[in-house]
Each structure stands twice: as C-alpha cells, then as structure tokens.
Amino acid sequence: MSVTHILESIKKAGYKITPQRRAIVQILLKAAKPLTAAEISQQLQPLFPDTSQDTVYRNLRLLAELGLVAQIRSSTAYSDCFELLKEHHCHLVCLGCGNITCLPGCPVDGWQPPSHVLGDFWVTGHSFEVHGYCSRCQRERGEGLSCLSFGSGAAWVRGAKTSLTGRTFARPQS
Amino acid sequence: MSVTHILESIKKAGYKITPQRRAIVQILLKAAKPLTAAEISQQLQPLFPDTSQDTVYRNLRLLAELGLVAQIRSSTAYSDCFELLKEHHCHLVCLGCGNITCLPGCPVDGWQPPSHVLGDFWVTGHSFEVHGYCSRCQRERGEGLSCLSFGSGAAWVRGAKTSLTGRTFARPQS
DNA sequence: CTCCTATTTAGGATTTTTCTTATTTAAGAA
DNA sequence: TTCTTAAATAAGAAAAATCCTAAATAGGAG
Structure with missing residues (x-):
C-alpha cells in the first residue's frame, strides 16, 4: 500500500x-x-x-x-x-506500560453475533485486543504471580502493584 | 452478585x-x-x-x-x-450514536495468541467489541447501504453521511 | 488562467479524564 | 474507646480529545 x-x-x-x-x-x-x-x-x-x-x-x-x-x-x-x-489484525496491550504489539491475524475475523440478538444492527467491523503484562512489567510490578483468568477485564496478580497507589496488593478472594 | x-x-x-x-x-x-x-x-x-x-x-x-x-x-x-x-461478554457499539448493547457470551473466551508471538507476555484478559450501525442510525445516516467488510475498523456505506461534515459520501474504490 | 464553493485549516474554547496536594477518614491495634 | 497510619477524598490544575468559528485553500467549472 x-x-x-x-x-x-x-x-x-x-x-x-x-x-x-x-x-x-x-x-x-x-x-x-x-x-x-x-x-x-x-x-x-x-x-x-x-x-x-x-x-x-x-x-x-x-x-x-x-x-x-x-x-x-x-x-x-x-x-x-x-x-x-x-490487513486486519489484533493487538497485545500491556496493562502496565500501555505498550502495544501487533498480532498476526485475528481469531474472530468474520464472526457475527447470533441473529436473534443482532436484530437490525448492521455489523461493519470489530475490535479485538488482548490484555496482559509484558515481561518487563511482570518483573517491575510483582514477583509471585498468580494468574486470575476473569476472561476479560483487568486481572490480578498476587503481589503485584496497583497503578493507583503503587501499593502491593493481594488477589481478592471470590 | x-x-x-x-x-x-x-x-x-x-x-x-x-x-x-x-x-x-x-x-x-x-x-x-x-x-x-x-x-x-x-x-x-x-x-x-x-x-x-x-x-x-x-x-x-x-x-x-x-x-x-x-x-x-x-x-x-x-x-x-x-x-x-x-460474566464476561462482548458488546455491540453503534458508530452512529455510540449506544452500547450487551451480547450474550463471547466467541473468543479463553483464546490465546500463538506462543511464538506471545513470548513472555502474560495474558490476563481481552476486550472484544462489534461495531456497526443500529437500525435508527441506518435510517438517519443513509439509504442505499452497501456493506464494505474491512474485517475491522469503520466501514463504509454508499450514501451514508460522515460524522465529520454531515456530508453524504460515496464508498471509496479500492 | 480565474472564479467559485465546499472542504480544510488554525486558533481558541470546551469536555472528558487524569494528576497533584493537602485534608479527612476507615479500620485495625492498643 | 482512643491512637495510628495508610487509603480515600475534595478541589483545583493539567492533559487528552473534541467542538466552534472565521479565514484560507483545494480542485472543479467556466
């Protein structure tokens, strides 16, 4: 191009x-x-x-x-x-430093929501971004990591630091 | 909850x-x-x-x-x-009015990028949003719709109006 | 080339979000 | 209860993104 x-x-x-x-x-x-x-x-x-x-x-x-x-x-x-x-692709976004890396391709290219919930909505595209922590931020923000897979949304690291206070925090019990 | x-x-x-x-x-x-x-x-x-x-x-x-x-x-x-x-789900986002609708579930829940590109990156979650136009915005913004599926990113409507000038525009030729 | 007009621009104002600092407060310990 | 301390708050300043208006310009028509 x-x-x-x-x-x-x-x-x-x-x-x-x-x-x-x-x-x-x-x-x-x-x-x-x-x-x-x-x-x-x-x-x-x-x-x-x-x-x-x-x-x-x-x-x-x-x-x-x-x-x-x-x-x-x-x-x-x-x-x-x-x-x-x-060409369409998705991204890795580091929650620590905000750095963005391009990923090759996209796993949801062409996907459409089920028609009964879509209704008249006309789909033109989408955005798909994978969140997490790059290796440097993992080192800087915490040591004893324990991944909490919420599926989406920010997740938790035992012993990592919040971006709010810089304080070390523990993973919340569910 | x-x-x-x-x-x-x-x-x-x-x-x-x-x-x-x-x-x-x-x-x-x-x-x-x-x-x-x-x-x-x-x-x-x-x-x-x-x-x-x-x-x-x-x-x-x-x-x-x-x-x-x-x-x-x-x-x-x-x-x-x-x-x-x-519980994790994705959203329909209208590019016309900005309105957001929740979709049930998520087609990429648990998906991980291929390990050779992932490297040390630690995935904690993701966000997946489907873009397009709600039925009301389709009526208000244009008539002769022709969907241009770019996969992602805003797409194009023949005869729709830009959000920049309100002017009616034609789909660009590729 | 010159004229015409819708588009684009610069500049400043406005809105949304974040940051900074001093003060207040929640909540555990004595 | 009172004391102590880290966390949370209010208030105002700053940064990011958008909006508004008048002036400038791209690009087609004559």
Whole structure:
C-alpha cells in the first residue's frame, strides 16, 4: 500500500488532498508501530509548525471512518494509538506500560453475533485486543504471580502493584 | 452478585469501604446498561453533593483493576462506559450514536495468541467489541447501504453521511 | 488562467479524564 | 474507646480529545 494509493481512496470518497493530510498519511505509512496523536504531531512539527492538534485528530478520524486506519484504545494508556490498516489484525496491550504489539491475524475475523440478538444492527467491523503484562512489567510490578483468568477485564496478580497507589496488593478472594 | 459480595472483594484486596465507594457499586449494580462516568456522577449527586469527578473515575479504575467492572471505550462516543462484570461478554457499539448493547457470551473466551508471538507476555484478559450501525442510525445516516467488510475498523456505506461534515459520501474504490 | 464553493485549516474554547496536594477518614491495634 | 497510619477524598490544575468559528485553500467549472 502506497501513499498514492491511500490518497486516491480519500479523493475518491470526495475529500481533498492537503499537504497536512498527505504528511499524516506518510508518517503513518512509514511507522513501524501504532502511533499516538502526539507522536504524529511531533513528526509533523518541522514540516508544518502551525498545525493545530485538531487537524491531526480530524484527519485520523477521517482515515478511521474510511477504514484506512485502526484506532486502538488501551484502557490503561492515556492516549489512543493509530495505525494504517494494511490487513486486519489484533493487538497485545500491556496493562502496565500501555505498550502495544501487533498480532498476526485475528481469531474472530468474520464472526457475527447470533441473529436473534443482532436484530437490525448492521455489523461493519470489530475490535479485538488482548490484555496482559509484558515481561518487563511482570518483573517491575510483582514477583509471585498468580494468574486470575476473569476472561476479560483487568486481572490480578498476587503481589503485584496497583497503578493507583503503587501499593502491593493481594488477589481478592471470590 | 450482591453489593456485599463486591464490597467483600474490595476489602479482601486491602481497600477501604467508603460511603462514596459503596454508592458507586450500588449504582452500577442496579444499572440495566453500561453507564458513563457522568451518568454515575449524576446519580451520586443527591447523596453526595460534593463528590469530585476524580472520586468517580478513581473508583471505576479500581473496580476495573480488580476485574469487577469492564470499561468500554467506543471509538465514536466521547465518553467511556462502565458496567459490572457479572460474566464476561462482548458488546455491540453503534458508530452512529455510540449506544452500547450487551451480547450474550463471547466467541473468543479463553483464546490465546500463538506462543511464538506471545513470548513472555502474560495474558490476563481481552476486550472484544462489534461495531456497526443500529437500525435508527441506518435510517438517519443513509439509504442505499452497501456493506464494505474491512474485517475491522469503520466501514463504509454508499450514501451514508460522515460524522465529520454531515456530508453524504460515496464508498471509496479500492 | 480565474472564479467559485465546499472542504480544510488554525486558533481558541470546551469536555472528558487524569494528576497533584493537602485534608479527612476507615479500620485495625492498643 | 482512643491512637495510628495508610487509603480515600475534595478541589483545583493539567492533559487528552473534541467542538466552534472565521479565514484560507483545494480542485472543479467556466
């Protein structure tokens, strides 16, 4: 996927190609990992010193609406991340440091909810993110780990530290 | 799951039971759908008029860390939603109005990424959200619908309207 | 090339969420 | 009960994301 290819899609959808827009696409294209809006702004700075934050967000939103970029919202990281959607895949999100890693493929690609609960809802896509702790955060946050598999939601580590107080805590009894 | 049960979990993890905390749990427990922080604040108002916004967010974060509530971040809705995690399930998120519906169960419960990409990463959970348009937004945003299945990310509707300009747009050619 | 118009932009205001600090409070120990 | 201390709170400041308005510009039409 090239810059020209992406800009063509934008143009075909009836949107204009501005220098700022082109630059944002280029930054996303050459990025090796999902970027935050702040990181994109930073890379944009030398080229367009007067770019408003809204321009970055607006363009990212447009690209997301066009299905060209994915927006990854981590529950722990403060900022969202954006990446070009070359092909659909899911992500590993570290609850400790907020770092995001791409996984190859997606186990729920094409899955649809049962029709009796879906009703008239028209499914256009989904997001699937795997949460946990990277090896560094495991070392830094606790020692005697005991995985509590809640299926989803943040889980628990015996002896790990909360992000709230930094205090060491024990796994709650159910 | 009762209020007492939940408060016991919090206490066992070493946290204190405050009137505000108890009230927030009660509000979440009797809610029929995921609530925003603002909605919880609103319901808290008559009981504790001086509650700071941070108290609501802090308690929701704690409950999320304890695996007791799920935080749902819609890419379109401005605010996050929170709900008690009675049992793990996924959600339908409308890209038009941001409305969230709970689905029964989850098709990827227990799924783990292949070990060669997982490495030392310790998986504690995941989030899976299905995106699309509810029947009302389908009516309001466009007529001649043509689903473009990108697998994930926002998809496209011929003749629908962007959330950016309200302008009617055409599906981009790939 | 010039004109026209809807789109895009910059800038600042607003909303949502988080952070910081000093004060208050829950809950165990004496 | 009173004491002690870590945790929780309120209040205001800060950061992240969005909204609003007027001015600038892309890109098609003439």
